[in-house]
Amino acid sequence: MPTTTARVASAAGLHARPASVFVSTASTFDAIITIALGDGPAVDAKSILQVMGLGAGQGATVRITATGADAEAALASLAEVVQSDLDA
Amino acid sequence: MRRQLCGMGVSDGTVVGTVAWFTASPAEPSPAPRPASTSASHEKARFQAAREHVRDRLQSLAATITGEARDILEATGLMATDPALATAVERRIDQGASAERATWDAGQDIAAQFEHLGGYLADRAPDVRDVRNRILGELAGTPAPGLPQPGHPFVLVALDLAPADTATLDPAVILAIVTEDGGAQSHTAILARSLGIPAVVGLESISEIADGQEVLVDGAGGTVVVNPAAADHRMALSWAEEQSRRVPYTGVATFRSGQPVTLLANVGGPQEAIAAARLGATGVGLFRTEFCFLGSTHESSVDQQRRLYRKVLEQFAGGRVTVRTLDAGADKPLAFLTGTDEANPALGVRGFRTSVHHEDVLRRQLDAIVAAGEGLDLELGVMAPMVATVAEARRFASLCREAGVTRTGIMIEIPSAALSAEPILHEVDFVSLGTNDLAQYTMAADRELAALNHLTDPWQPPLLRLVKLVAEAGARARADGRPGQVGVCGEAAADPALAVVLLGLGVTSLSMTARALAPVSAAVSSVALADAHRLANEVLAAEDASTARETVSRFLAPRSGQDDRPPDAPAQPH
Numbered sequence: 001m002p003t004t005t006a007r008v009a010s011a012a013g014l015h016a017r018p019a020s021v022f023v024s025t026a027s028t029f030d031a032i033i034t035i036a037l038g039d040g041p042a043v044d045a046k047s048i049l050q051v052m053g054l055g056a057g058q059g060a061t062v063r064i065t066a067t068g069a070d071a072e073a074a075l076a077s078l079a080e081v082v083q084s085d086l087d088a
Numbered sequence: 089m090r091r092q093l094c095g096m097g098v099s100d101g102t103v104v105g106t107v108a109w110f111t112a113s114p115a116e117p118s119p120a121p122r123p124a125s126t127s128a129s130h131e132k133a134r135f136q137a138a139r140e141h142v143r144d145r146l147q148s149l150a151a152t153i154t155g156e157a158r159d160i161l162e163a164t165g166l167m168a169t170d171p172a173l174a175t176a177v178e179r180r181i182d183q184g185a186s187a188e189r190a191t192w193d194a195g196q197d198i199a200a201q202f203e204h205l206g207g208y209l210a211d212r213a214p215d216v217r218d219v220r221n222r223i224l225g226e227l228a229g230t231p232a233p234g235l236p237q238p239g240h241p242f243v244l245v246a247l248d249l250a251p252a253d254t255a256t257l258d259p260a261v262i263l264a265i266v267t268e269d270g271g272a273q274s275h276t277a278i279l280a281r282s283l284g285i286p287a288v289v290g291l292e293s294i295s296e297i298a299d300g301q302e303v304l305v306d307g308a309g310g311t312v313v314v315n316p317a318a319a320d321h322r323m324a325l326s327w328a329e330e331q332s333r334r335v336p337y338t339g340v341a342t343f344r345s346g347q348p349v350t351l352l353a354n355v356g357g358p359q360e361a362i363a364a365a366r367l368g369a370t371g372v373g374l375f376r377t378e379f380c381f382l383g384s385t386h387e388s389s390v391d392q393q394r395r396l397y398r399k400v401l402e403q404f405a406g407g408r409v410t411v412r413t414l415d416a417g418a419d420k421p422l423a424f425l426t427g428t429d430e431a432n433p434a435l436g437v438r439g440f441r442t443s444v445h446h447e448d449v450l451r452r453q454l455d456a457i458v459a460a461g462e463g464l465d466l467e468l469g470v471m472a473p474m475v476a477t478v479a480e481a482r483r484f485a486s487l488c489r490e491a492g493v494t495r496t497g498i499m500i501e502i503p504s505a506a507l508s509a510e511p512i513l514h515e516v517d518f519v520s521l522g523t524n525d526l527a528q529y530t531m532a533a534d535r536e537l538a539a540l541n542h543l544t545d546p547w548q549p550p551l552l553r554l555v556k557l558v559a560e561a562g563a564r565a566r567a568d569g570r571p572g573q574v575g576v577c578g579e580a581a582a583d584p585a586l587a588v589v590l591l592g593l594g595v596t597s598l599s600m601t602a603r604a605l606a607p608v609s610a611a612v613s614s615v616a617l618a619d620a621h622r623l624a625n626e627v628l629a630a631e632d633a634s635t636a637r638e639t640v641s642r643f644l645a646p647r648s649g650q651d652d653r654p655p656d657a658p659a660q661p662h
Contacts, residue, residue: 011388015208016159017159017162023166024166047171047172048163048166048167048170049167049172049173050170050172052208052212053202053205055208055209085392
């Protein structure tokens with residue numbers, strides 16, 4: 001299964017706006033996508049409730065996994081979202 | 089009959105007004121299984137349609153506003169169509185629940201989980217319930233919960249207010265806010281304070297307040313009085329009178345004899361900057377940057393810093409802003425800069441001293457400050473805290489020049505720096521006296537110790553003699569053609585009587601909590617510059633702080649009466 005890891009760049013972590021952008025981006029792909037904090041349990045990347053519930057703060061490493069036709073593209077886009085500072 | 093209810097006061101002010109209850113949240117749906125005649129797929133379809141409606145409505149509401157409130161609304165909109173919520177609701181429908189009951193229970197579960205996790209997530213629990221209530225309203229075909237519109241100003245009473253509701257509060261029609269939920273730092277409390285609306289939160293007996301009733305809300309005392317008596321009305325009236333008597337600061341201050349005086353505000357971040365500008369401040373004499381970093385485990389990037397600083401700078405276009413570089417250490421430790429094993433942190437590696445081992449942190453901060461000011465019509469200055477020697481001042485000035493800072497200064501908080509003001513003003517363009525620390529180091533008295541308050545009193549004549557020394561060094565530098573500006577940014581500047589003395593000693597600008605601008609300006613305009621000089625000399629000759637204080641208040645009292653009372657501003661962190 002295609003997997004990638006990324007470090008959270010936004011000062012607020014994957015909360016508020018960064019979480020919204022992440023979930024909105026994930027929802028544009030058909031692939032089934034999950035996200036986990038470090039080695040923790042994976043949750044649905046298209047669920048804002050679960051993504052916020054991860055409690056991924058700035059500097060945390062998250063693991064994103066995707067299955068489906070556009071999995072690779074999804075991983076590339078989502079890693080970029082995580083690694084961008086979205087607090088502007 | 090008069091009844092007094094107690095909660096927590098989170099935003100000052102005393103008003104009497106008519107209650108309008110926030111449109112009641114939907115009632116709890118019946119827990120009974122749905123009738124056998126309605127199929128699971130029918131219920132799921134109803135839920136689908138309702139949640140999509142709610143998402144669309146929240147998104148269009150978000151599009152009409154900006155800032156943090158917009159971000160929150162967008163996230164709330166996503167919650168409406170969240171797959172985790174949908175799965176939980178559909179599972180309950182499959183088990184025989186109605187769409188209403190399934191939505192109610194699923195939303196309640198998620199909100200409870202968030203509350204259990206605490207912190208940021210607990211603060212989002214009301215948003216989850218808000219989404220749930222909106223979906224329930226949609227299912228029932230009733231209007232979405234929202235702000236009442238009784239057609240006259242009212243006291244808004246609610247169990248809780250979600251950000252979606254508070255985003256559109258209008259202080260012109262909302263006299264006060266009373267909620268059952270919430271703490272001092274809840275979004276309702278923060279918003280009420282920033283809008284200047286009196287507010288009481290955490291009112292457990294809120295159900296005793298009925299729609300259309302008359303109540304008194306005391307946002308300082310945290311009480312709500314149902315059916316207020318004549319004395320309550322007088323209390324509200326006297327608060328209103330007090331407010332109207334306060335002459336607002338207009339951005340300009342002058343002595344009675346006509347000489348202009350530079351008054352600036354102390355701020356610690358974008359919110360305070362906005363509030364200060366609203367209170368008439370046209371410039372900032374102390375922008376405490378460490379308050380933007382406290383709690384961070386590592387340094388913010390140059391770009392993050394630049395954006396944060398710019399939000400402060402852009403409030404004062406056309407004016408002057410003095411940014412103080414990180415003052416980490418002592419009561420403000422920063423994990424990435426300061427150690428934790430010092431026996432005397434107040435005398436330890438703090439302020440500019442941290443740059444010996446972490447010069448790169450200071451260089452990046454200077455780059456961020458310069459970048460933040462680019463393109464703004466602004467007199468931008470940068471100063472370093474905790475400078476003790478001429479050599480340190482020289483090193484800071486050279487770092488500033490390399491970064492492209494045009495106005496360079498240092499804080500004078502250490503007696504050695506005050507005694508070296510003359511040579512220091514050969515190295516830098518300005519100095520700013522931090523009277524709180526200068527008092528602590530001059531009197532060898534911990535400023536955090538209540539038992540030593542009489543020693544760290546800013547009216548202590550020895551402290552004021554040091555101020556005089558620095559002011560004279562500034563005057564000589566100016567006579568010599570150098571900038572030589574001498575400011576005060578400590579708590580002393582916020583005391584109207586002491587502000588007059590400081591100006592009399594020859595200080596060229598005063599920076600204070602923005603709420604003190606109006607009373608300080610009023611005190612200055614009540615005296616002539618010659619009076620200020622004379623008072624300063626009398627104070628320098630006084631034996632102790634209380635004699636000094638009495639000398640000045642005796643002179644000021646008959647002129648300006650009670651308007652010159654010191655403001656009830658909170659002690660300034662400094």
